[in-house]
Amino acid sequence: MSRAIELFVRMHEVRSVTADERGRQTLTGDIILAVFGKxxxxxxxxxxxxMAKYVHDAPAANRIIDVIATWLNDEPLKRKDLAMALSCVALDVFCDKPVASQKRQLAALWRKYSDQAKRSNRLIKGWQVKIKQLQRNVYSCETLAAEERLLSAINELEALIIKERRRIDEYAQCQSLKSSTCPRCSGTGSILNTGECPSCNGHGxxxxxIDNIRQHLRHIGLGRVSDKLWESxxxxWFEKSLGKLYVESGETGYELSKELSKQI
Known part of the structure; x- marks a missing residue:
């Protein structure tokens, strides 16, 4: 991430920010905001x-979709409805969000390798150990009341396990919608002492x-697309619209860095 993009993100996360560049003049928050406004x-x-990629700004994403819709008006496409759906996928890909066909795999990794999952596994294993201890004690109970108390405690622990598994499943599903970053290696592409991350093949x-993109149309209920329509x-269109998003953002990032450097 460039210094300009870093400042861009920080200005939307805190009240103010300054940038000291090796003893030279400080960029104040007002100056940075003025550059952003320009x-x-x-x-x-x-x-x-x-804004959409780094600050996750929903109104900005909606404005981008409106712009893409105007691009489509100039295209001689037969299925502009499918093209528009693919444009939204292109925006998700640009923002590093997973497509539908990847979310199940990401959710499984979040359930297994996230810090939340590790904490849940420790809790569940602890409760399972207690359940086994209580079950052994049930056989040695001398009164019916004592047996009922132990069985009640076992039921409570089993309910906690079910609740915790449901909670971590909901957490994993939620996280899989937010980012395509590999939760196993935390986006580094490698795992300590083992080398390349096997889950993301070292990509992070x-x-x-392209196959994932095509499958996405089926996942969102638009059905199968013929080979001829897809290829022609x-x-x-998907590659063209995604390329335009990267070009436009790259040019803006360059201009942002240039304008900020003028103020130092």
């Missing part, structure tokens, strides 16, 4: 792309393939 006026789409991210219209 770029927003000059390159609105690019700034919205940065679950980058969707939809695949070229």
């Amino acid at each position: 770029l927003q006026h000059k390159m609105p789409l690019g700034m919205d792309l940065l 991210l679950f980058v969707p393939s 219209e939809l695949k070229p």
Whole structure:
């Protein structure tokens, strides 16, 4: 992440920020905001792309979709409805969000390797040990009342296990919707003492393939797409729209760095 993008993100996370560059003049929050305002006026789409990707700004994402819809008006496509759906997927890919066909795999990794999952596993194992101890004690009970108390305690622990498993499952499903970063290696692409992460093949991210994109249309209920339509219209449009998003954001990031450097 460039220094300009770092400042961009920090300005939206805290009340104010300054940037000291090796003893030179300090960039105050007012100056940084003024530069952002200038770029927003000059390159609105690019700034919205940065907002959507780095600040997760929903209104900015909606404005981007509106712009993409205007791009489609100039395209001689037969299935503009499918092309528009693919445009939304292209925006998700640009923002490093997983497509539908990847979410199940990501959710499974979050359930197994996240810090939350590890904490839950420790809790569940502890409760399971207590249950086994209580079950052994049930056989040695001398009164019916004592047996009932032990069975009640076992039921309570079993209910806690079910509740905790449901909680971690909901957590994993939620996390799988937010980011395509591999939870096993935390985006580094490698695991300590073992080398390349086997879950993401060392990429650190679950980058969707063209096949993943095509499968996504079925996952969202749009059905199968013929090979002819995919190859002649939809695949070229997806690649074109995604490329335009990267080009626009790259140019805006460059201009942002240039304008900030002028203020130092």
